[in-house]
Amino acid sequence: METVGRSLTDAVRKLLRMPNVDEKAIKELVKDLQRTLLQADVNVELVLQLSRAVEDRSLKEKLPPGITRREHVVKVLYEEMTKFVGQDPAKVEVQPGVFRKLMLVGIQGTGKTTSSVKLARFFQKRGLRVGVVGADTHRPGALEQLKQLAATVEIPVYGEPGTKKPEDIAKHGLEHYRKEKTDLVIIDTAGRHRNERDLMDEMKRIASAVKPDEIVLAIDATIGQQAITQARAFHEATPVGSVLLTKMDGSAKGGGALSAVAGTGSKVKFIGTGERVEDLEQFVPTDFVGRLLGMGDLNALLEKVKEAEVQVPEAKVKQFMEGRFTLKDMYDQMENLRKMGPLRKVLQMIPGGVSLPEEQLGVAEEKMKAWRVIIQSMTKKELEEPRLVDSSRSKRIARGAGRPEREVRELVNQYFTMRKMMKQMKRRGPMMKGMPFMKK
16 A cells, blocks of 8 residues: 555645646546556446546536635545545444453454454553453464464453363353453454355354454455455355454555445454554544545554653644754654654655655664664763764764764764754645645
């Protein structure tokens, strides 16, 4: 999906740079849109339907007062793509003090066991007491894998290695967690193929025994348009409440899976965005499309900041945005950024669609690691006033950090460049601030 986002962002930027947005420019945008979505394995008919809607509205609708033709076209693209992936976000109806049960189902190889722990971690971070039940009696080592993953984030797992009936394990697990006053229980079931009748019957038995508040279907995004077959098959066996799309970070077919699931009327509630236990996001269509189009996702960014427990005083933020900060402030911001996860994901959330090639991201990550060590080797006075860092001080700092002297000079130069850049950004104002659909 990263490639899709980059292509769509480039198409939008190209339109915004055009001196005159006429019919030719709109048709060119539509062609870019079609090419990108087809490469993402989205169904041809859906692509044509979406592109026709974008073209018709862009050419025929009367311009709303106060916005230009180019702004209107981007607004139309944003609105139509949001409809395309499901306009309203699925609600996450879990709250402290109310005992609820989620049952996770899916075919083999979707990353379902990992997703069970990701889901548990998602709710744990929101203040809920969460437990997981390992009811997969078919795959050797499934319970052990579940326990190892859950232990990394201190989430309890209930299992019965000698029990053959998964519905009994699930029932006993619920009784156990009810006594522990747990808010939410997630039941991990055995993977199955949609044509394996016995396993589908087993899924029905578990659902009948525990009466889950919601059944979550895990679907591998790499299968693309085939997702629609899975979604329908599971719906026929047991009513599915929502869908969790796994492996959305590395799939060229993520668009196909997303559109296929949306086409069944199922609600995509969560998307897996990486391999870590933390890499699960609630799927909010408006924010997701905004990110794809390079408009950023401020809500996701703020959520990441909250989860990282980054506390930044308002006065300090104002000083930083005005270019009035020290190297110590810069170090604090790098630490905050590091807590929020990989640099690539943080950049995707920033309005304006900050996007760097893979090799540049790698270099940036390495530089930040080196700069942290260098800053740790500086005195308080040098951190407050970087102009003091002359040749002799550079040598001392480099020796203390175990880094080349040129990296010390590079850090100091970058500090002054950043200050200058922040002052210029303050004068220019935020990108696309006049867009009506970006206003809250």
